[in-house]
Amino acid sequence: MEQKESIFTSLPNEKELLSWYRNQPEESxxxxxxxxxxxxxxxxxxxxxxxxxxxxxxxxxxxxxxxxxxxxxxxxxxxxxxxxxxxxxxxxxxxxxxxxxxxxxxxxxxxxxxxxxxxxxxxxxxxxxxxMSSESEAAIKKLQQNSNQQAYQMVEKLNAFFVENQIELHFDAAELHKKLAKELFRERHIAQAIRTTIFEKKNTQDGRKRLFEKIFSGKELKVPIGKMAMVENEIRSNLLKAGGPAFVKENPDEFLSLEQVMDIITDAGGxxxxxxxxxxxxxxxxxxxxxxxxxxxxxxxxxxxxxxxxxxxxxxxxxxxxxxxxxxxxxxxxxxxxxxxxxxxxxxxxxxxxxxxxxxxxxINYEGAAIIAAHQYYIARGMMGWLNGEKARVTEKERFIELGKAVINRFLKN
Incomplete structure (x- = not known):
């Protein structure tokens, strides 16, 4: 993978950074x-x-x-x-x-x-x-492909449902992916496409509600039609979730175990x-x-x-x-x-x-973010971060918090 310059290596070394931070006025x-x-x-x-x-x-x-x-x-x-x-x-x-x-x-x-x-x-x-390792990269790529494949299958089933019920809607999965998404084409993108298409197709509230009722197999839209997020959630519930005509069951064999996920995270420095x-x-x-x-x-x-x-x-x-x-x-x-x-x-x-x-x-939130900031600072320099192997360096928590606060504050003032 192509290396780009780290935004953290431009910061001073640890000793200078801490000295600078300790000399900042308390009110800052x-x-x-x-x-x-x-x-x-x-x-x-x-x-x-x-x-x-x-x-x-x-x-x-x-x-x-x-x-x-x-x-x-x-x-x-x-x-x-x-x-x-x-x-x-x-x-x-x-x-x-x-x-x-x-x-x-x-x-x-x-x-x-x-x-x-x-x-x-x-x-x-x-x-x-x-x-990260090529193995981790490949595993992440495979997860993306599996997720996208499931969404493409949903669109296929959705189109079949529309034909079967004489509903004049049709979607091209690849086109939606290109238009609405980047790496990941998800169920939420499909719901977004359905909502926007219905709104384009019908220009009155009554017309839109009737079309929703038709695609929901006779069920009325339960949420206010002007509430975009709520409407899209109802589309997902009626069409794309379990029991819906375009539902596609996830393949359990395509999931990683928790241990595999944790290995990818630590391999990537996280x-x-x-x-x-x-x-x-x-x-x-x-x-x-x-x-x-x-x-x-x-x-x-x-x-x-x-x-x-x-x-x-x-x-x-x-x-x-x-x-x-x-x-x-x-x-x-x-x-x-x-x-x-x-x-x-x-x-x-x-x-x-x-x-x-x-x-x-x-x-507490600041301390957590500071530890992560110090961790990012260290690993950008090829040093050990918050984890020593699989164990957290909890005995050094206060040191990490202070360094992280220094990293954050210096970055904001640079």
């Missing part, structure tokens, strides 16, 4: 607003392009932004360039979907509430410029990180996450030393209790917003209902 060392997890158009995103994310970050006063696309690092170069342009510190992350077959067979839901054993899993602070679902709107937890003491033990056994949350999904009190517990146990904890639906919400991280993070949670 405020806790910044951080969003450690967004998706870009390289997977599926609310942002029309990566620059929009940085423009919003600048407007909202977000100082640290983390890219976290599914199955790809293709957005890293542009992300790095825009980070320098807008003076927003970048975190280079990635997301996978693994299958833990033992948990699937036992019917245990992990962090996908609908599919036992299916496990979303992130890598934090990957090496930039990107560098830190394995578990995305916590936590409580839903009714206060329910998945089987896997229900007992935090047991979860901690499982993570330690599997050498997982970092977690992330999307607080917008969670109750503030539940989130605070959970996060404080893992922070006290020396875990990296970071927060983000995902932005992997059509809904373009602010980048500022809040809990469910728009409840703000308190100072303690903001500090």
């Amino acid at each position: 060392k405020i806790v910044p607003d951080i969003n450690g997890h967004i998706h870009t158009p390289h997977s599926f995103s609310a942002f029309s392009d990566i620059e929009l994310a940085f423009q919003m970050a600048k407007t909202e006063g977000i100082s640290v932004l983390g890219v976290n696309d599914f199955f790809t690092t293709a957005g890293y170069e542009e992300f790095a360039q825009l980070a320098e342009k807008f003076k927003v510190f970048p975190l280079f992350n990635i997301e996978f979907i693994a299958l833990q077959q033992d948990l699937q067979q036992a019917g245990i839901r992990v962090n996908d509430p609908n599919n036992p054993g299916r496990t979303y899993f992130s890598g934090k602070g990957l090496r930039y410029p990107v560098q 830190i394995p990180c578990y995305p916590v679902l936590l409580d839903d709107a009714k206060g329910n937890f998945t089987d896997f996450e229900a007992d935090k003491e047991k979860l901690l033990q499982t993570f330690r056994e599997k050498d997982i030393w970092a977690i992330e949350l999307i607080p917008g999904r969670n109750n503030f009190e539940i989130l605070k209790d959970f996060v404080s517990f893992f922070h006290k146990n020396d875990f990296i904890v970071t927060f983000g917003t995902e932005h992997n639906t059509p809904q373009l919400d602010p980048l500022k991280v809040t809990c469910r209902g728009g409840v703000d993070l308190d100072d303690e949670l903001k500090q």
Whole structure:
């Protein structure tokens, strides 16, 4: 893979950097607003392009932004360039979907509430410029191909359904892929195409509603027709999910195991990180996450030393209790917003209902981002990062936090 210049090697050496940071006035060392997890158009995103994310970050006063696309690092170069342009510190992350077959067979839901054993899993602070083995590159490419093939099959089934029901709609999968997506052509792109085509085909609200009713086999659209994201979710539920006419079942043989995913992440220089679902709107937890003491033990056994949350999904009190517990146990904890639906919400991280993070949670998020920043700084120089083999360097946590804060602050002021 082609090597590009690292944006971290232009920073001073560690000794100089720490000396500079320690001499900064205390009033300049405020806790910044951080969003450690967004998706870009390289997977599926609310942002029309990566620059929009940085423009919003600048407007909202977000100082640290983390890219976290599914199955790809293709957005890293542009992300790095825009980070320098807008003076927003970048975190280079990635997301996978693994299958833990033992948990699937036992019917245990992990962090996908609908599919036992299916496990979303992130890598934090990957090496930039990107560098990984040819085996890891091939594995990621295969994941992309499998994901795209499933979406292409959905379009094929969708077209057959339209013909069968005398609905005058037809889509070309390759054309949609080229028009709406980059590396990954996903179910959400298909829903987007259906919605926009219906809106183009019918210019009245009644006409649109009637066409939706026809493609939903007689069921009325339940959500307000002007709510784009809600409409697309209903399209997915009626047509593309299990029970829908264009549903294509995932092949369990095409999933990587959690161990294989973690190997790719560490090979690419990253830190394995578990995305916590936590409580839903009714206060329910998945089987896997229900007992935090047991979860901690499982993570330690599997050498997982970092977690992330999307607080917008969670109750503030539940989130605070959970996060404080893992922070006290020396875990990296970071927060983000995902932005992997059509809904373009602010980048500022809040809990469910728009409840703000308190100072303690903001500090925990800053410490987590700082450790990842220090890790990125070290691995860009060919040095050991947060992991020594598979184990986190928890006894050096405070040193990593201080260095990471220095890295972030110097980058923002350069």
